[in-house]
Amino acid sequence: MRVLFFAVFLFMLGSVNAVFIQVSPPAGVPVTIFEITAEPTDSHGGTLSVDIFRRQSESSNSVFRRSRGISKPVFVQRINLYDDGLKGDERARDGKYIGVWDSIAQREGNYFVKLCENNKCTERDFVISNGCRLVNERDGIKKNAINVVFTFVNVDDRQIPVSGVDNNRIVLGVEEYNEFAMPLVDASNYGLLSVEPFKSTSNKFNFFYVNIPGHVSGFEAGETKSGREATQAITTLASSCPFENKIPIGLIGWKFRSRVSGGITFLSVDDYDDLVRLTKVYVHESGHSVGNIHDQYIVGDADMTRSNYDEFSEKLKKVCYYPDSPNKYIAVQQCLTNAPWRDLVGNGCGVDGVLDCLRARDPLFDVEVRCYNEIGCIAPNILTNTANNIMARQFEVNDLSWGRGFGQVNERLLCLEIIRRTGSVNSGSVCNTLCLPSCSSGKKCIEGRCT
Amino acid sequence: MKKFVFVILFMFALVLVNAASNANTAEKQGSSPQLTKVYVLGLKYDNGQLSKEYLFVTETMYENVRQAGPYEAAVMSSGKVRFKKTFSISTEVFDTEDTKGPFYYEVILPFYSDAQFITIKEKGKEKLKLSVSHFSEVISARGKVKTPPAAPTSSNPLIGQFVYFWNSLFKRS
Numbered sequence: 232m233r234v235l236f237f238a239v240f241l242f243m244l245g246s247v248n249a250v251f252i253q254v255s256p257p258a259g260v261p262v263t264i265f266e267i268t269a270e271p272t273d274s275h276g277g278t279l280s281v282d283i284f285r286r287q288s289e290s291s292n293s294v295f296r297r298s299r300g301i302s303k304p305v306f307v308q309r310i311n312l313y314d315d316g317l318k319g320d321e322r323a324r325d326g327k328y329i330g331v332w333d334s335i336a337q338r339e340g341n342y343f344v345k346l347c348e349n350n351k352c353t354e355r356d357f358v359i360s361n362g363c364r365l366v367n368e369r370d371g372i373k374k375n376a377i378n379v380v381f382t383f384v385n386v387d388d389r390q391i392p393v394s395g396v397d398n399n400r401i402v403l404g405v406e407e408y409n410e411f412a413m414p415l416v417d418a419s420n421y422g423l424l425s426v427e428p429f430k431s432t433s434n435k436f437n438f439f440y441v442n443i444p445g446h447v448s449g450f451e452a453g454e455t456k457s458g459r460e461a462t463q464a465i466t467t468l469a470s471s472c473p474f475e476n477k478i479p480i481g482l483i484g485w486k487f488r489s490r491v492s493g494g495i496t497f498l499s500v501d502d503y504d505d506l507v508r509l510t511k512v513y514v515h516e517s518g519h520s521v522g523n524i525h526d527q528y529i530v531g532d533a534d535m536t537r538s539n540y541d542e543f544s545e546k547l548k549k550v551c552y553y554p555d556s557p558n559k560y561i562a563v564q565q566c567l568t569n570a571p572w573r574d575l576v577g578n579g580c581g582v583d584g585v586l587d588c589l590r591a592r593d594p595l596f597d598v599e600v601r602c603y604n605e606i607g608c609i610a611p612n613i614l615t616n617t618a619n620n621i622m623a624r625q626f627e628v629n630d631l632s633w634g635r636g637f638g639q640v641n642e643r644l645l646c647l648e649i650i651r652r653t654g655s656v657n658s659g660s661v662c663n664t665l666c667l668p669s670c671s672s673g674k675k676c677i678e679g680r681c682t
Numbered sequence: 683m684k685k686f687v688f689v690i691l692f693m694f695a696l697v698l699v700n701a702a703s704n705a706n707t708a709e710k711q712g713s714s715p716q717l718t719k720v721y722v723l724g725l726k727y728d729n730g731q732l733s734k735e736y737l738f739v740t741e742t743m744y745e746n747v748r749q750a751g752p753y754e755a756a757v758m759s760s761g762k763v764r765f766k767k768t769f770s771i772s773t774e775v776f777d778t779e780d781t782k783g784p785f786y787y788e789v790i791l792p793f794y795s796d797a798q799f800i801t802i803k804e805k806g807k808e809k810l811k812l813s814v815s816h817f818s819e820v821i822s823a824r825g826k827v828k829t830p831p832a833a834p835t836s837s838n839p840l841i842g843q844f845v846y847f848w849n850s851l852f853k854r855s
Contacts, residue, residue: 259740266736266737268736319737319814319816319817331817374743466724466786470724470788473790474742476745488777492785493772493774494772523774525776652747
């Protein structure tokens with residue numbers, strides 16, 4: 232009987248096997264109250280104890296370098312997690328245990344939470360440090376700004392080119408994250424701040440990176456499971472930068488088509504073999520994440536019907552025009568009269584209000600606002616607002632027009648969102664030349680004024 | 683007597699000059715952002731269901747960004763709303779056909795020592811009610827144990843470094 236009782240006891244102990252522990256945020260400053268969540272395979276309700284340890288670091292500069300095995304971790308504190316429907320727990324006995332740990336007055340460094348049951352232990356690392364860093368520290372943090380946060384997922388030990396140095400590659404570690412993010416926002420090359428309206432509204436943007444590596448089991452854009460994991464990883468990492476008005480960016484070491492989903496930008500680091508290419512993709516995605524601007528490239532070969540077009544979002548109608556007439560000339564005339572950008576037609580190259588540029592002669596021809604019927608916008612029969620722009624085919628925007636590569640129609644939409652999110656733009660901004668929100672019917676935007 | 687009055691007047695003038703100087707310094711420093719204790723609440727929107735992804739308390743430069751939207755987050759204490767704000771969760775996708783989500787949103791709310799719950803409503807209907815009193819318990823426990831003051835001159839160099847670090851980030855641009 233005793234043997235049976237002991238066996239049942241051992242079975243009960245073994246049944247509580249933690250398979251999931253989460254610590255939020257993954258990196259917090261030494262005043263953060265961390266939330267710890269655990270989900271054992273078989274819960275018993277009530278209380279679960281976990282231990283907090285600090286890993287011994289080799290030096291004060293090795294916060295993010297694991298020193299496991301070099302010296303024994305230091306026990307810090309034992310805390311209780313609850314599944315009682317109280318103390319932060321949503322529902323009693325639902326198998327999700329929650330507790331908090333106050334990190335005030337703790338040393339900076341690598342920590343981990345450890346849950347052991349029946350000699351089976353699960354650990355989860357977290358960091359006490361400022362995991363949220365400015366890409367360019369001399370800028371300081373600006374108030375009333377949009378906060379762009381770069382996070383890194385599955386990029387360990389990847390070799391990347393050093394910015395501006397050919398054939399010189401470095402192994403990407405946490406210390407190189409800043410170097411990795413810098414060219415994406417660089418004002419002197421193809422970075423976001425080299426392009427209007429970002430260039431002249433740079434005082435409305437803070438750029439951060441999180442110097443904590445993220446890991447997921449894989450990532451395929453569109454694949455539900457890994458997409459969920461990556462989205463969760465990026466969101467949790469970005470929580471290290473607790474700011475409102477935030478745009479999380481995930482730089483992911485995996486091959487996939489870069490995209491924006493639910494306000495989060497997913498960028499494939501595999502494009503980083505070509506720094507310029509990745510940077511241009513990032514600028515395109517910023518058109519989505521900041522301006523909510525629709526894509527303006529061809530998605531399918533088939534013509535779009537009126538009902539299909541009407542089913543599309545209002546965002547499409549702001550940048551692509553569906554003509555009622557199949558006749559190309561009539562279609563263009565309809566567009567010039569009725570498109571939302573009619574007051575900007577002729578702007579962006581040569582004299583405002585006049586379609587006076589030629590492809591062969593004028594570098595800015597591509598971004599002169601017009602009703603263009605030769606390339607299609609989502610579908611071949613839809614008119615675009617320029618011959619090309621960053622929201623259409625960003626790799627084909629030429630260097631001389633790159634600085635205004637969004638074209639004034641997209642610039643206007645970006646300006647409206649920047650103002651909505653931050654309250655204003657400075658007087659020298661290009662936004663003040665775009666006749667926001669638009670000129671009334673019959674008027675044109677000439678040199679920044681509706682006339 | 684004249685000397686006495688002169689000394690008094692001179693000292694009074696010195697006090698005025700000093701006060702003016704301090705006021706000028708305060709004005710210059712007045713716009714430096716303040717660190718605020720906040721709740722950071724991560725929300726997940728998945729197939730029409732709203733759930734908590736994470737919740738913690740930290741300090742940051744808090745700006746109450748006004749945003750329209752169908753959701754309302756409120757900090758509750760004794761049945762009363764201490765703070766509330768509206769927001770929206772973006773479910774838009776670009777450069778992909780995948781519209782499944784899940785979609786995430788982070789709400790930042792000011793910390794209240796007497797707060798009991800954070801509630802999330804969607805179009806006026808309560809979707810989430812999260813207990814936050816345990817954070818208050820931890821914060822109040824800080825007062826019962828001897829903790830170093832959070833200032834650069836702190837006897838604890840780590841806290842001092844932390845405040846120095848954040849202050850250096852928050853310098854005026």
